[in-house]
Amino acid sequence: MGDRDGWIWMDGELVPWREAKVHVLTHTLHYGLGAFEGIRAYKTPSGPAIFRLPEHVRRLFESAKILGMTLPWTPQQVIDACCAVVRDNHLESAYIRPMAFYGDEGMGLRADNLSVHLMVAAWDWGAYLGDESMERGIRIRTSSFTRHHVNISMCRAKANGQYINSMLALQEAVACGYDEALLLDPEGFVAEGSGENFFLVRDGVIHTPELASALAGVTRDAVMTIAREAGYEIRERRITRDEVYVCDEAFFTGTAAEVTPIRELDNRPIGDGKRGPVTTDLQSRFFNQVEGRENTHPEWLTLV
Ligand code: PMP
Numbered sequence: 001m002g003d004r005d006g007w008i009w010m011d012g013e014l015v016p017w018r019e020a021k022v023h024v025l026t027h028t029l030h031y032g033l034g035a036f037e038g039i040r041a042y043k044t045p046s047g048p049a050i051f052r053l054p055e056h057v058r059r060l061f062e063s064a065k066i067l068g069m070t071l072p073w074t075p076q077q078v079i080d081a082c083c084a085v086v087r088d089n090h091l092e093s094a095y096i097r098p099m100a101f102y103g104d105e106g107m108g109l110r111a112d113n114l115s116v117h118l119m120v121a122a123w124d125w126g127a128y129l130g131d132e133s134m135e136r137g138i139r140i141r142t143s144s145f146t147r148h149h150v151n152i153s154m155c156r157a158k159a160n161g162q163y164i165n166s167m168l169a170l171q172e173a174v175a176c177g178y179d180e181a182l183l184l185d186p187e188g189f190v191a192e193g194s195g196e197n198f199f200l201v202r203d204g205v206i207h208t209p210e211l212a213s214a215l216a217g218v219t220r221d222a223v224m225t226i227a228r229e230a231g232y233e234i235r236e237r238r239i240t241r242d243e244v245y246v247c248d249e250a251f252f253t254g255t256a257a258e259v260t261p262i263r264e265l266d267n268r269p270i271g272d273g274k275r276g277p278v279t280t281d282l283q284s285r286f287f288n289q290v291e292g293r294e295n296t297h298p299e300w301l302t303l304v
Pocket of ligand 1: 166194195196197215219
């Protein structure tokens with residue numbers, strides 16, 4: 001990733017991609033205390049448009065606040081930086097990665113008065129789980145790793161260190177031959193995937209875990225809005241693992257995963273083992289919005 005042409009926004013200016021570097025004593029590199037975002041820009045008839053950019057930037061500021069980190073930029077400056085990296089790297093569609101992190105002025109947990117830095121990079125990224133998965137659905141496995149407890153890590157924050165848990169779960173799932181992990185919360189209820197929110201469908205009603213151990217996904221919110229507008233009933237509640245075994249359909253949502261059907265959990269086919277009608281409908285409504293074919297939520301798209 002580090003060796004390519006292009007520009008990365010760092011602390012207020014665009015620097016050449018290969019020169020966007022930090023020192024090995026960067027505090028966040030050692031302890032994981034940082035906040036980041038994952039955002040997508042889509043190719044639309046009016047040019048590249050960033051999906052729900054203000055909401056992502058808001059979550060970045062909220063994550064930083066939860067971590068006690070003061071960002072020396074305004075939300076508008078971060079919005080402009082996200083637009084700049086898509087524009088100046090000449091990307092038609094993109095994955096955008098802002099990250100706020102502490103500098104290298106001190107080491108140890110007690111280091112204080114550390115500088116706060118912000119980087120924003122953007123690159124071309126297709127379907128996170130592959131094009132075929134979007135149609136066929138993925139196979140997942142209940143993780144042996146428990147998702148965060150609300151009072152151990154701060155689950156509302158998209159914080160760097162949280163992703164150790166995600167990566168342990170994902171690596172285990174992939175090593176066992178599955179595409180993704182399903183993590184349960186400390187009480188054993190379904191929380192989310194390693195980087196996605198979870199939904200199931202039963203008898204035409206959509207169910208999703210309430211926000212406790214799961215991240216407040218921007219895509220989750222968009223899909224719930226789209227689904228309600230299309231007349232579906234949605235219930236946010238605690239969901240057990242065996243409810244997933246016997247549901248009709250299941251899918252993940254996320255910036256990277258978009259709307260990804262799940263065809264199997266723990267070797268049990270979900271429904272008839274393929275993408276179901278509700279998932280298909282929501283997937284197409286979602287792509288119509290993000291790719292600018294449907295204009296019912298113009299506030300969701302920021303043209304770069
Ligand atoms: N849960 C986790 C743990 C995630 O990392 C993500 C991706 N940011 C999501 C859910 C989905 O959130 P969003 O739709 O905002 O990308």
